[in-house]
Amino acid sequence: MRSAKIETQSPRRWFRWGLLAFTSAVGLWLLIMARGAFLPFFLSFVLAYLLAPLIELASWHGRIHRGVAILGIYALFVVIMSAGVIYIVPVLVRESVRFIQYVPHLALVLQQGWNYWLARFHQQPMPNAIRSAVIGTGLHVKSQLLHALKSLVGAIFRLVPGVLSFVVAPILAFYVLKDLPRMRDRFWEFVPVDWRASVYKLGFDLDRALNGYIRGQIMVALMVGILSSVWMMALHIPFALLIGAVAAITDIIPYVGPIAGAIPAVILGLLRSPWISLYAVIGFIVIHQLEGTVISPKVIGNSVGLHPLVIIFAILAGGEIAGFLGLLLAVPTAAVAKVVVTHLYRRLAVSLDHDSTPSVQ
Secondary structure, eight states: OHHHHHHHHHHHHHHHHHHHHHHHHHHHHHHHHTHHHHHHHHHHHHHHHHHHHHHHHHTGGGSSOHHHHHHHHHHHHHHHHHHIIIIIHHHHHHHHHHHHHHHHHHHHHHHHHHHHHHHHTTOOOOOHHHHHHHHHHHHHHHHHHHHHHHHHHHHHHHHSOSTHHHHHHHHHHHHHHHTHHHHHHHHHHHSOHHHHHHHHHHHHHHHHHHIIIIIHHHHHHHHHHHHHHHHHHHTTOSSHHHHHHHHHHHHTSTTHHHHHHHHHHHHHHTTTOHHHHHHHHHHHHHHHHHIIIIIHHHHTTTOSOOOHHHHHHHHHHHHHHHHHHHHHHHHHHHHHHHHHHHHHHHHHHHHHHHHHSOOOO
């Protein structure tokens, strides 16, 4: 009797799992096909997810009305963003343009430095052919940087279908934050009672992985960018703010990012002296040692829980699939995939084990 019951239940369970996988795949395909229409909703949920802890803290135990707390956080957010747009963005744009114009001169200075060090070792100066190649390479790099800048601007406009998405997203996020407790209650009404414990555990693990990584990584990247800019200013290396911005952006990419962020500082430090370049390297090593041993463990912890080999593979795969955006999203995507696959595997294992356990007559 029991074996017959197992034979009839197992195909049904496999059918349900297959139907769930097929439905999920179709839903994901529909989301990808209609990604332009879903973009403002996606941005609104990301914004609401980032601001939700502040709202919960401000409206804790009903001391402040939830709507008032949201408006207050929004006002603070607008002030910070406005200050950044007014004071920081123009400086970054000016430094970016200056740096692109500076590239041919940088190539010439490096060539002169090469001749100087060769002369100290009683060598012949750089041949004219090599010198022309170096200067030509500098001009080529300048044109490539200009092309990359234009491509980046075009990619941004292609990625974001108009400014309307950025205008609508905060409005949608306001309603999400305002009705979040009610949305949670309604969500649990649709979850079967037998599934609630598993769904709650899945949501808790996803929130722990994403919450710690996204918010923590943003804070860590800002700290690294500020410390890098301050150190560049102390060494009187040009484009200090731009170097700090590059260091902050690339710091989001594990392992590869810190090296990529230090390269501009090392090259520009050579314009002053090799010692300044060495001091820049030492500064970046100290900053990232502080990040790895003090800042990140306190702010992020081990929320992702991925092996370094998995992280490196995710970064390479993300860069191959989606370029720079894929590099940024590789680790959180891998973290989400790990949590979901782990929960599905455990639930499937428990289900199969329950089916195969004979009953005691």
